[in-house]
Structure formats: C-alpha cells, structure tokens
Amino acid sequence: MSEPLKFAIRPCFEMDLPFVQLIYAHHVLTGMGSFETEPPDLKEMSARWTRIAAREWPYLVACGISDPTRIFGFAYAAQFRERSAYARTFEDSVYVAPNAMGRGVGFALLGALLSQLDAMQVREVLALIGDSANAASISVHARAGFRHIGVMSAVGFKYGRWLDVVLMQRTMRSAADEPMKKP
Numbered sequence: 454m455s456e457p458l459k460f461a462i463r464p465c466f467e468m469d470l471p472f473v474q475l476i477y478a479h480h481v482l483t484g485m486g487s488f489e490t491e492p493p494d495l496k497e498m499s500a501r502w503t504r505i506a507a508r509e510w511p512y513l514v515a516c517g518i519s520d521p522t523r524i525f526g527f528a529y530a531a532q533f534r535e536r537s538a539y540a541r542t543f544e545d546s547v548y549v550a551p552n553a554m555g556r557g558v559g560f561a562l563l564g565a566l567l568s569q570l571d572a573m574q575v576r577e578v579l580a581l582i583g584d585s586a587n588a589a590s591i592s593v594h595a596r597a598g599f600r601h602i603g604v605m606s607a608v609g610f611k612y613g614r615w616l617d618v619v620l621m622q623r624t625m626r627s628a629a630d631e632p633m634k635k636p
C-alpha cells in the first residue's frame with residue numbers, strides 16, 4: 454500500500470473541471486466502474502457540474518495541501534431520481550486519480566460527501582457500483598457504513614464483458630426518523 458497523501462477536501466470550482474474531466478476520462482477508458490464507453494468532453498463535464506452546483510448539492514475535490522490546484526479525486530451526490538418522493542434519497546459518485554488510488558483519497562471524499570448530505574437532512578444514500586469485481590469501491594463504501602443490498606446482474610456491456618451493478622445503501626442517522634419538512 455502506498456503512503457497516504459497530504460490533501461484537503463474542498464468544493465469543486467469551475468477551474469477544477471479540466472482535472473475532473475481527465476480523472477473521469479481515465480476511469481471511462483480503463484475501468485468498469487463507469488458504464489460510459491466514451492469520456493465526456495470538458496463542455497459536457499461542465500454542464501454536469503453546473504446541474505449539481507445549481508441545486509446546491511455537494512460536489513467536492515481532494516486537492517494538494519501545498520498546491521490546491523492539484524486534484525487527486527472528486528466526488529458528488531445527486532438526488533437518486535427526479536420525482537419528488539426521492540427528495541431525501543441521493544446517489545454518490547467518487548473517482549480518484551490513478552496516482553492517488555489506495556492512499557485514502559476516496560474514503561476521505563466519501564466521508565466529506567456524507568457529512569454534507571447529513572447536513573442537508575438526506576435520509577438515504579445509495580451507491581450503484583459498476584462491476585461486482587470493483588473491490589476498491591465496494592470496500593470504501595462498506596468502511597463508510599454502507600450495507601450491501603443487492604446486485605443487478607449483467608446489466609451493462611463494456612469492453613467485451615457483461616457487468617453487474619452492486620447496490621449499497623447507507624441510512625443517515627440524523628435524518629432517519631425525522632419527517633420531511635415541506636418547503
């Protein structure tokens with residue numbers, strides 16, 4: 454295992470998006486965690502970030518302590534589905550730069566994301582993890598208190614193989630028994 458990195462977690466800003474796009478492109482092109490087969494360009498990644506940021510949902514980056522422009526990973530969360538009954542159920546996404554994998558970045562990003570979701574009174578957080586062999590993501594989510602709730606078998610086809618999606622879920626304790634307030 455590599456030595457832990459010294460990094461900070463902060464909100465993602467527009468200036469970070471070229472690095473976010475590069476990290477995501479790496480995962481699209483080399484991994485099975487994302488079911489996209491072509492990496493989105495910077496314009497599309499900017500549009501995705503804007504949709505999250507405009508709703509004041511969390512979108513975070515892990516950056517170097519000595520160089521806050523050096524991005525080691527990113528994470529965001531969005532409402533699971535658009536229908537109003539899902540207003541307190543979110544899905545998380547976490548991606549780490551290849552040179553930062555296994556160095557605590559993913560776990561720290563997920564923890565910071567969960568803290569922000571808790572403050573938003575989100576009740577349930579879902580992880581839909583591409584590829585049942587994605588041990589790193591499954592492990593990070595389990596360490597963060599997610600429980601395995603199922604597998605959707607062979608629902609994606611990428612790089613010549615059928616892939617599963619592992620479903621994991623975490624109930625946020627502070628909001629678990631509170632009724633949702635009407636806006």
